[in-house]
Amino acid sequence: MRRFFSFVVLTLILALSSTVLAASEKVQNDDRTITRLPNGLTVYIIKDARFPLVATRLYVRTGSANEKPEQAGISHLLEHMVFKGTEHRPKGQVARDVEALGGYLNAATSFDKTWYMTDMPAAHWRTGMDVVKEMAFQPSLDPKELESEKDVVISELEGDQDSPMSRLFESLQTSALQNTVYGRPIIGFKDTIRAVTAEDLRAYVRHWYQPQNMLLLVAGDVEPQAVLAYSQKLFGGLTNSGDLAEAQPISLADASGGPRVEVIHGPWNKVYMGMAFPVPGLRDLRSVDLDILCYLLGGDGTSDLYRKFKYEKQMVDNISMGNMSLARAGLVYLSAQLDVDKVEPFWRELTKDMAALKAGQFKPEAIARARFNLEDNMDRAGETLNGLASWLGTVQFELGGEQAEMNLRFAQRNVDTAQLAQALEQWINPRQARVRVLAPEGAKLPDLEAILQQNWPGLDGDHAQKARAMKAGEREVLQLGAGRTLILLPDATIPYVAIDMMLPGGNAMLKPAQQGLAGLTARALTTGSGKLDAQAMERFFADRAAAIDASAGLQSFALSITGPARFNADYFSMLTEVLRSPRFEEKEIRREADSMKAAIRQRADRPTSFLFSRLNGLLFPGGQPYGYDGLGSVETLDRLTNKDVRAFWQEQMGQPWVLSVAGDFDREAVVAFARSLPAPKTDIPAPGAPTWGQDKKLDLHLPGRNQAHVLQVFKAVPATHADAPALMLLQSVLSGQSGLLFSQMRDVEGLGYTVTAFYRSMPEAGMMAFYIGTTPDKVEQAQKGFAKIIGDIMTKPLPVPLLEAGANRLLGAYYRDRQSLGSRAADAASDALLGRPFDFERQLIEKAAKLTPAQVLEVAKKYLGEANAYDLILLP
Structure with missing residues (x-):
């Protein structure tokens, strides 16, 4: 009775909160202001002065769920087309205007909404608003550009089909909610994409892109009154074209369609299995029960399915479960990756477990942990401006406002065993399930449908029908002596902390035959320490909504912890144990080695990963650390033992260290903790500059794929070299939506969905690279495209405005990338470890901003010649 009462009352409150807002012109709460303009546009202004940035989001309440079947994909295609020019800005000018000021521009389409976004330096917030308004209301929609962009979208569609996880999820979604x-998939189908005309797009805009159907959100370092005044100036004169029909409820009783179990064979090395169920949507508070249920079953390393099938029985490489809540329905989905020979035992046990699943098996502390971690996800969104804008946009636009968020949090905190039992009975029903499996060509799988029917027949009759019905301080650096450095970055804006410890070493400490050992040690390091085994350690961090991670780099080793600040003492105690008393149990090392071997095999299922995994070995052959594969090889991983890991860790832990702590913490406690840590014993020499390879070409093949991948790399220099700022500036000018590569090879020639350039800096080396994903018949044209653009920038100086825009983009990206506490802590530790000054990258950007066209031309000539080039091509 209590559950029914709470659901009805909370739903009523949620509805009332929306009604109150609709009747009110302005609602203000501290630094948040919500205003509804006379034309119906809702303007949401959030003042947040933590960063010199402003995030602007324009949400439109339409997506693929609003499309006619014969126009499937039109929402996504329109989102693409708004980048092809507006009434006031020709093709490419939108991106140039934003990126020239150091901003970031993007857009996205989902099932129920489309949104346009800019992240701008605070001084240019008006430009961010101008741009989203023009994109939504004044796209040029040129028919010729439309035909070109259709090729790009279809290339994107084909690229998604090359990704087994993307294809698996699409199959689950389109069958469970058929x-x-x-x-239908958001991106649509080839024939429906081809059929869309410019007039179709204009009609779609007229119908859905109305002020009454939109939310404008502006968050950051702004004055709310100025933003509101500018919003009224920009949007106030817009009118609505007509009434919009209320979205109709969806019946979930017969939502699923097609065969219950379907196996799809393809060019994969692993089996990718998924199971999905139609469930209630976002505003139905019963979906909160499903959030908790999914977390308990497959949300983290403490969850039941992960613990049994990944950790204990090692049947899968990975397994997870989630609840995707849409406006009018939802999808609970389970996914797993595994080897062919483990499909039958896994499927038999999984179906038996699902049939026997009872809410009473979840312990109260596990339910509390799930509630705490899910609420923490909402809280942690506020760490970055982008996260804050995204979460509050969702709250206002999709949930119904602040009161609705309060209702959701209340419901989540009060989920109990009885509600979980009701969720299981109502929604986790095998008769509504849809199972999809991607398997390697020729793989023989058991009769999955028969096993499902035998082990989990589900409910019949009335039971089945019932189931269907349903603020920052100053940085401080302390040299503690004996190779110990402590960096303090206080920021009490949100009650979180990030701890990052970094040491020299990593792959640089290995012999060629030991490749993979540093990475294996990093993985094994967090699988138990002192009295805590792997599962106890998982529970320790999950109980605190915290995370621990270790990683091995080219010549560094890092250990980090992030979480709510109220558990700081626990983190420091655990970090000490991890450093001094790692368990390194042989069974855990074998599990982690198996995970690494699975990752090696899965590369062939991800073409870009496969391509880039071969890069370092080509550039730096002969067994030098810069050419190592961080995952090692299957053979090496099979040889490595507990003894090898312990020996490596003993040497690694003896190195000098940097400890960086960012967030909300007690200074004296942190200093005392740092002084208590083990003192370094040795100091290994850095590996020195690598020797570049003599072979300049590598041809690769992955049969059965749609796309080709072209990568051209030029030998360059590390970030400490005087030419590095110019290389960074060249990367910025070349990449991005307004970059030379994108604007020519994608916008004009339509050669591929993804084309970019990047400058990669390592401690003693660097590279400039050009990449495009295209179709096999356009590889030669893509190579000529690279050659043409490279030739141009090596023969004539780039215009000053282009360089200025590139410098602004670098600075804008710098600030965006350093919003989170973890990124700030890691950045400070890395600079200190490598002997670089604080804010080293920002100093490089400042130097880049002062370069002349002649200086950039000289650097381009020095590094982008054919003699420095390495070519990698991956063909189907």
């Missing part, structure tokens, strides 16, 4: 408005 008989609903969510039964």
Whole structure:
């Protein structure tokens, strides 16, 4: 009775909160202001002065669920087309205007909404608003550009089909929700994309892109009154073209369609299995029960399915479970990756476990942990401006406002065993399930449908029908002596902390035959320490909504912890144990080695990963650390033992260290903790500058794929070299939506969905690279495209405005990338470890901003010649 009462009352409150807002012109709460303009546009202004940035989001309440079947994909295609020019800005000018000021521009389409976004330096917030308004209301929609962009979208569609996880999820979604408005992929189909005309797009805009159907959100270092005044100036004169029909409820009783179990064979090395169920949508508070249920079953390393099938029985490489809540329906989905020979035992046990699943098996402390971690996800969104804008946009635009968020949090904190039992009975029903499996060509799988029917027949009759119905301080650096450095970055804006410890070493400490050992040690380091075994350590961090991670780099080793600040003492105690008393149990090392071997095999299922995994070995051959594969090889991993890991860790832990702590903490406690840590014993020499390889070409093949991948790399220099600022500036000018590569090879020639350039700096080396994903018949044209652009920038100086825009983009990206506490802590530790000054990258950007066209031309000539080039091509 209590559950029914709470659901009805909370739903009523949620509805009332929306009604109150609709009747009110302005609602203000501290630094948040919500205003509804006379034309119906809702303007949400959030003052947040932590960073010199402003995030602007324009949400439109339309997506793939609003499309006619014959126009499937039109929402996404329109989102693409707004980048092809507006009434006031020709093709490419939108991106140039934003990126020239150091801003970031993007857009996205989902099932129920489309949104346009800019992240701008605070001084240019008006430009961010101008741009999203023009994109939504004044796209040029040129028919010729439309035909070109259709090729790009279809290339994107084909690229998604090359990714097994993307293809698996699409298959689950389109089958479990087949008989609903969510039964089509967001991107549409080739024939429906081809059929869309410019007039179709204009009609779609007229119908859905109305002020009454939109939310404008502006968050950051702004004055709310100025933003509101500018919003009224920009948007106040817009009118609505007509009434919009209320979205109709969806019946979930017969949402699923097609065969219950379907196996799809393809060019994969692993089996990718998924199971999905149609469930209630976002505003139905019963979806909160499903959030908790999914977390308990497959949300983290403490969850039941992960613990049994990944950790204990080692049947899968990975397994997870989630609840995707859409406006009018939802999708609970389970996914797993595993080897062919483990499919039958896994499927038999999984189906038996699902049939026997009872809410009473979840311990109260596990339910509390799930509630705490899910709420922490909402809280942690506020760490970055982008996260804050995204979360509050979702709250206002999709949930219904602040009161609705309060209702959601209340419901989540009060989920109990009875509600979980009701969720299981109502929604986790095998008769509504849809199972999709991607398997390697020729793989023989058992009769999955028969096993499902035998082990989990589900409910019949009335039971089945019932189931269907349903603020920052100053940086401080302390040299503690004996190779110990402590960096303090206080920021009490949110109650979180990030701890990052970094040491020299990593792969640089290995012999060629030991490749993978540093990475294996990093993985094994967090699988138990002192009295805590792997599962106890998982629970320790999950109980605190915290995380621990270790990683091995080219010549560094890092250990980090992030979490709510109220548990700081626990983190420091655990970090000490991890450093001094790692368990390194042989069974855990074998599990982690198996995970690394699975990752090696899965590369072939991810073409770009496969391509880039071969890069370092080509550039730096002969067994030098810069050419190592961080995952090692299957053979090496099979040889490595507990003894090898312990020996490596003993040497690694003896190195000098840097400890960086960012966030909300007690200074004296941190200093005392740092002084208590083990003192370094040795100091290994750095590996020195690598020797570049003599072979300049590598041809690779992955049969059965749609796309080709072209990568051209030029030998360059590290970030400490005087030419590094110019290389960074060249990367910025070349990449991005307004960059030379994108604007020519994608916008004009339509050669591929993804084309970019990047400058990669390592401690003693660097590279400039050009990449495009294209179709096999356009590889030669893509190579000529690279050659043409490179030739141009090596023969004539780039215009000053272009360089200025590139410098602004670098600075804007710098600030965006350093919003989170973890990124700030890691950045400070890395600079200190490598002997670089604080804010080293920002200093490089400042130097880049002062370069002349002649200086940039000289650097381009020095590094982008054919003699420095290495070519990697991956073909189907």
